[in-house]
Amino acid sequence: MDTIFALASAQGKAGVAVIRISGPSAFAAGTQLCGSLPTSGKTLRRVRDVTGDALDDALVLTFAGPNSFTGDDVVELHTHGSTAVVSSVMNALDGIDGVRLAEAGEFTRRALENGRMDLTQVEGLADLIDAETEAQRKQAHVILSGGLGQLAERWRADLIRAASLIEVTIDFADEEVPVDVTPEVKTLLVGVACDLKRETSGVKIAERIRQGFEVAIVGAPNVGKSTLLNALAGREAAITSEFAGTTRDVIEVRMDLAGLPVTLLDTAGLRETEDHVEGIGIERAKQRAEDADLRVFIAESDEVLDVAMQADDIRLLPKADLREDLTGAISGQTGAGLDDLVQQISSVLSTRSENAGIATRRRHQTAMASSLDRLERADQILDSGPEFYDIAAEEMRSAIRHLEALVGRIGVENLLDEIFSSFCLGK
Secondary structure (H helix, E strand, C coil): CCEEEEECCCCCCEEEEEEEEECCCHHHHHHHHHCCCCCCCEEEEEEECCCCCEEEEEEEEEECCCCCCCCCCEEEEEEEECHHHHHHHHHHHHCCCCEEECCCCHHHHHHHHCCCCCHHHHHHHHHHHHCCCHHHHHHHHHHHCCHHHHHHHHHHHHHHHHHHHHHHHHHCCCCCCCCCCHHHHHHHHHHHHHHHHHHHHCHHHHHHHHHCEEEEEEECCCCCHHHHHHHHHCCCCCCCCCCCCCCCCCEEEEEEECCEEEEEEECCCCCCCCCHHHHHHHHHHHHHHHHCCEEEEECCCCCCCCCCCCCCCEEEECCHHHCCCCCCECCCCCCCCHHHHHHHHHHHHHHHHCCCCCCCCHHHHHHHHHHHHHHHHHHHHHCCCHHHHHHHHHHHHHHHHHHHHHCCCCCCHHHHHHHHCCCCCCC
């Protein structure tokens, strides 16, 4: 296995830069640059190139495998964060035989291959790096801490127990087995099945927390949708004018509401039009509004909506600045009703988020749903009698394999390149 290195901190000038080296020759490479490595795990050393020229003074940390992030020997050089220092140290490492620049995500990939992390933890790490809001941070930390992997391991242990009990019955089919194991087997299957149902039902909301909720602002032309979007965003994100049809495409603004990632959508005004381009914008507006997680309708009380309201949708009267009665009205111009709208949106999405499961990705949902399907088949087959127990046992083993795929033990090689391509070189 090659020894790899990369900048583990962010690119650009900074107070400190972290350069990570990992692999069988990590300690040798560190010794070549620093003269000697610390026996206690950390020390201050002068870093030199192959000609002996001093490059920088660095804090040097060593982590002996397998008790390191990657599971291999690791050396970290904490240098001053100027681009010149980083470049000179990286060039020095590149000149050492058997040491090469890491590929994207290669450090984390080695942690997976060396059993330091399971695949769900790798995904959790990627989500933690990308986290923009508190809800995303908390969700990613649960995954990175092994929450989903621990659940999968518990389910797997219960299913192994159930399959073993059935297989013992098969092995002693010609003898009288003193205890009927079917009740215990069914109890184990039902317990795992209930957990799987709960987790699969919570994936959609968990995925929205990870990727972000979409909230569409919907209404006729000139009701103040773009002005409202700008007021919520705190900047001129959308063009506003007194002319109908100004907004012709969906404008998106990313926000943090109550710790949740939310993308506000300013859609084209809904009306009949002969303008071909505006017509395309209106059709896109309708589709995005229907697909959004929540809709905010800006319309008069007697106005017929072109998009059907769904559960939890919000309907407000337009242009509160021109009304005497502000009840149920909003104005992006003056800010009237703005705080109440933010509170309503936050409340609806926070309530939905309470139903989120630990699993966060479609891949997780597919693996768990497949395992659940096998368990339900096994449960039905058990009712057919002992002569079918061998088929039931095979269904249980198939359910176990789907759970093993969930944490990356089997059958996920084709996913790895895609997953690790999203990581930076230092991870």
